[in-house]
Amino acid sequence: MVSQGQKKMSFLRKAKTKAAIQYNALMIVGVRVFLARRLSHQKLKTADLSGKLAIVTGSNVGLGKATAQYLAEMGATVYMVCRNLEKAEAAKQDILKTVPTASIHLIQLDTSTLENCRKFCEDWAANGGKTIDILFHNAGIGCPPSPDNLFGPDGFEHMYMTNFLSNFVLTHGLERFFAPDASVVMTSSPGVYVAEFSQDFAKQSTKNTMEPGYNYAKSAHPKPANSVVYSSSKHMQLVFAKNLMTKWKAEGKKYVAHAYNPGYADSDFFEKEGVKTAKRKDDLIWWLLTTLKSPLPAAEGCKTGVMVAIDKSKKVTDKAGSLWDRMKWRSSPVDLYSDDFLGRMWDRWCLDTGIEWSMRPQESTVASKASVDESVSEK
Numbered sequence: 001m002v003s004q005g006q007k008k009m010s011f012l013r014k015a016k017t018k019a020a021i022q023y024n025a026l027m028i029v030g031v032r033v034f035l036a037r038r039l040s041h042q043k044l045k046t047a048d049l050s051g052k053l054a055i056v057t058g059s060n061v062g063l064g065k066a067t068a069q070y071l072a073e074m075g076a077t078v079y080m081v082c083r084n085l086e087k088a089e090a091a092k093q094d095i096l097k098t099v100p101t102a103s104i105h106l107i108q109l110d111t112s113t114l115e116n117c118r119k120f121c122e123d124w125a126a127n128g129g130k131t132i133d134i135l136f137h138n139a140g141i142g143c144p145p146s147p148d149n150l151f152g153p154d155g156f157e158h159m160y161m162t163n164f165l166s167n168f169v170l171t172h173g174l175e176r177f178f179a180p181d182a183s184v185v186m187t188s189s190p191g192v193y194v195a196e197f198s199q200d201f202a203k204q205s206t207k208n209t210m211e212p213g214y215n216y217a218k219s220a221h222p223k224p225a226n227s228v229v230y231s232s233s234k235h236m237q238l239v240f241a242k243n244l245m246t247k248w249k250a251e252g253k254k255y256v257a258h259a260y261n262p263g264y265a266d267s268d269f270f271e272k273e274g275v276k277t278a279k280r281k282d283d284l285i286w287w288l289l290t291t292l293k294s295p296l297p298a299a300e301g302c303k304t305g306v307m308v309a310i311d312k313s314k315k316v317t318d319k320a321g322s323l324w325d326r327m328k329w330r331s332s333p334v335d336l337y338s339d340d341f342l343g344r345m346w347d348r349w350c351l352d353t354g355i356e357w358s359m360r361p362q363e364s365t366v367a368s369k370a371s372v373d374e375s376v377s378e379k
């Protein structure tokens with residue numbers, strides 16, 4: 001029985017969390033994004049990463065390249081995992097100019113299909129299965145490669161696949177190579193506060209459809225704004241970090257997963273056609289950001305991500321599974337999601353990727369698959 005006192009406490013706790021989320025949404029989406037260039041310099045502590053191995057996806061430019069450079073400077077062996085090896089080689093040479101002793105390797109990966117991501121993991125195993133200390137999911141896009149084709153080869157909306165499902169497949173496939181205290185970091189976004197999922201999320205198939213659970217009320221018609229779809233993929237990264245922590249704690253593993261917000265950072269991201277040419281009436285967020293043109297340097301934007309990847313103090317690891325922004329953890333709407341909803345999202349990702357991966361060790365994925373299928377047929 002829940003007493004009146006407990007009810008009151010839980011009401012107060014929820015109200016406090018909601019107030020904290022609203023405050024963070026205002027600070028992060030409003031103030032930090034729009035005043036990016038005026039924000040003070042963040043102090044990044046260094047660590048000795050000699051003997052450690054880091055993988056950074058999408059590291060030939062922007063935030064990923066700056067991340068790879070910091071990690072290399074601290075002594076890590078860095079695998080720059082990029083879709084274009086020529087661009088990656090140029091970025092490597094740039095980093096070597098500043099860090100001549102850097103140990104950098106290049107691997108080609110286009111994260112836009114399930115098969116590429118699976119193959120990357122198989123190849124990692126075939127090439128000796130080196131132990132991974134840091135896995136940085138950074139590759140991302142803010143619009144589909146072409147406005148006429150919203151869906152990739154697997155039938156998933158491009159941003160959902162490239163920005164998020166790839167994180168799921170790679171983490172699953174590489175987990176067996178993790179060092180005991182490995183860190184998984186996802187480059188998320190202020191979009192975490194923009195996206196909202198309805199409670200109907202994952203009650204229908206995700207293939208060849210814009211997921212009906214997204215909050216498209218906030219988007220333009222006839223199709224949702226790119227920034228809204230993008231925000232949903234970034235929001236899922238945070239849910240994934242939270243779910244991974246639930247899973248790993250239950251399994252007694254010491255890995256940590258974090259999502260971080262780089263803020264509004266200078267990069268090629270805003271040069272892509274579907275972002276750069278956004279019209280105010282169709283996509284207010286991309287229009288505002290490309291009109292403002294006041295981002296942080298990428299080397300400043302990535303600092304929080306590097307910090308959570310290397311800082312193994314209790315202060316940081318105790319807050320794993322949350323969103324980090326300017327070196328601090330922040331409450332987000334994900335804090336208010338029910339276990340049922342969080343589990344349903346995980347089940348949907350398993351179905352979409354064809355991966356059997358249980359979020360809770362005692363429950364079988366087959367059982368959880370069945371429950372999602374049931375809810376699909378109930379509709």
Ligand SMILES: NC(=O)c1ccc[n+]([C@@H]2O[C@H](COP(=O)([O-])OP(=O)(O)OC[C@H]3O[C@@H](n4cnc5c(N)ncnc54)[C@H](OP(=O)(O)O)[C@@H]3O)[C@@H](O)[C@H]2O)c1
Pocket residue numbers: 057058059060061062063064082083084087109110111112138139140141142162163187188189190261262263264265266267268269270295298
């Ligand atoms: N800049 C910001 O203000 C901001 C804010 C919040 C979050 N983010 C996130 O930060 C991450 C890095 O973005 P950025 O701002 O540094 O932009 P960027 O300069 O455009 O870098 C994106 C990186 O992702 C790679 N990429 C894109 N699609 C890929 C695919 N299918 N397979 C493999 N790699 C792919 C790009 O490769 P190519 O060079 O070959 O295109 C590039 O290396 C993204 O996840 C983005 O969503 C950025």
